[in-house]
Amino acid sequence: MSEKKTVERPEASRQDALADIDRLVAHEVPHGVDRRSFLMRTAVGGAAAVMTGCAASPESATSKAVETSKPAAPPAAAASAPPLAEDLHVVMKSKGPILTTVDEFYKVGPGPSSSHTIGPMRITYDFYQRATKLPAEQLAKATKLQVNLFGSLSATGKGHGTERAALAGLIGHEPATVDPKFLDGLRDKPDQVFPVKLGSKSIDVSLKDIIYDATKGDFKHPNTMTVKLLAGNEALLEQEYYSVGGGFIEWKGYTPPKKNAPKYPFATMKELRTHADSNKTTIGKIMLANEMSISGKSEAQVYEWVDKVINAMVATVKSGLAMPEDDVLPGPIKLHSKAATVYKRAMDDKFEAERGIGALSAFALAASEENGRGHLVITAPTGGSAGVMPSLVYGLLEVRKMDRQKIREGMLAAAAVGYLCKHHATLSAAEGGCQAEIGVASAMAAALIATAHDAPSLVVENAAESALEHHLGMTCDPVAGYVQVPCIERCAFGAVKAWTAYAIASNEIASRHRINLDETVAALAQTAKEMNSKYKETSEAGLALSVVLC
Ligand code: SF4
Helix, strand or coil: CCCCCCCCCHHHHCCCHHHHHHHHCCCCCCCCCCHHHHHHHHHHHHHHHHHHCCCCCHHHHHHHHHHHHCCCCCHHHHHCCCCCCCCCCCCCCCCCCCCCCHHHHCCEEECCCHHHHHHHHHHHHHHHHHHHCCCHHHHCCCCEEEEEECCHHHHHHHHHCHHHHHHHHHCCCCCCCCCHHHHHHHHHCCCCCEEEEECCEEEEECHHHEEECCCCCCCCCCCEEEEEEEECCEEEEEEEEEEEECCEEEECCCCCCCCCCCCCCCCCHHHHHHHHHHCCCCHHHHHHHHHHHHHCCCHHHHHHHHHHHHHHHHHHHHHHHCCCCCCECCCCCCCECCHHHHHHHHHCCCCHHHHHHHHHHHHHHHHHHHHHCCCEEECCCCCCCCCHHHHHHHHHHHHCCCCHHHHHHHHHHHHHHHHHHHHHCCCCHHHHCHHHCHHHHHHHHHHHHHHHCCCCHHHHHHHHHHHHHCCCCCCECCHHHCCCCCHHHHHHHHHHHHHHHHHHHHHCCHHHCCCCHHHHHHHHHHHHHHCCHHHECCCCCCHHHHCCCC
């Protein structure tokens, strides 16, 4: 019989825990603050402090509660998300066929967030390219480059390292090729100054030129930013941009690029599946034919890109698992890495099924922790969800040793699911909460697993539907604005749920599956629209409010 261990509980020394709550909960309601909201928030903060053993002062509890209780917004505005401007391409205006391609969709870049690091870096790099094309006499007058971040980029940008990503793009770094050590160096030595060569002029830029501006306002998109080239107070070039999720960017006056027609046009899963079934082929092969006709690439060229993505996913899991167990992720949460520990202990489990679940979780934790470190990740569909797909790719390819060709087709089927969610709903947590990131990633992963197992197209759809359905309503509330809690573990849950979805879909009678993917994507869009804006990557509610950092 094993010896029973005595677990020391930090709170055991406390004589009267409820007295602590009472002490931490402020009772004086400051002027101009909604009383009910204020008392509730101090109570949540106080209770969390006692439960976690973090003794926040009554003053800090009060100031945090005031911050999150005011201003007393009109009820209608408080209940709904800010509307998106109608002229953004991200807002679905036509029911035309999907024209997204894999090289646009799966992007390699620095974590931790495709919308808050890869998008802003692409934006400032785009601006830098535009600025270099200005006439020489204009460039000769330039004195300053300035970036202003708004909305969610401003509210949670500090935790994501948005200012470092924006500066890197401004000085000519691209997301896919930037050395993560360069970004780490900016974090460790934030006062560095870099010369930006524009024609004959050299302009010094530093993190001071990236400004965290208004978090609330009448923005076209929650992730809005402006970039300016100035001559004194005069703007020589100015552009308003939007980081619309998944690393995609748009700007004021944006029109989508012209592309060739797809061989098998589809805008819904029903249409996509009809193509596959009537041609007696798979969703993956239909997607390959479309990739080739839209982009003009050969089959080998399409698979060359898919292989790069697969290899990068495997590499990110490997590098995450190789990190020492006592590694601490950057930021105020001081979160310890656990991927290696979970993996090693799971491998020791005597039950095979538990080994599988533990290993899959560890692979997801590994890739997601790499994202938390700001290292290179692959958007599938976003940085926050960057642990989900890699865990399955690694598990199927490196552990199960499945045929690479099956994984390639699975990647294309997964992309189709991501495209449908982008086309009819959103991939942006700032628009739709975490259901749009981890939910979509899990649905994509379910399609990957089913395709890799040669499942019929209906089973592929059912698996994706099921995974997405059981993430609907999931909010985004990263603690302290860092893509770590709940994000890293959430990737593990997304991966395991994807496998559960496949297990159900491949064992049920497929034709009896009651809900189709198109219906669930519509529910994703509707839920995104009606979700309270506090739960859309603002770090103003949920865990971001209740977790007290010591
Ligand atoms: S909570 Fe979800 S959506 Fe929000 S940052 Fe984390 S992973 Fe992304």
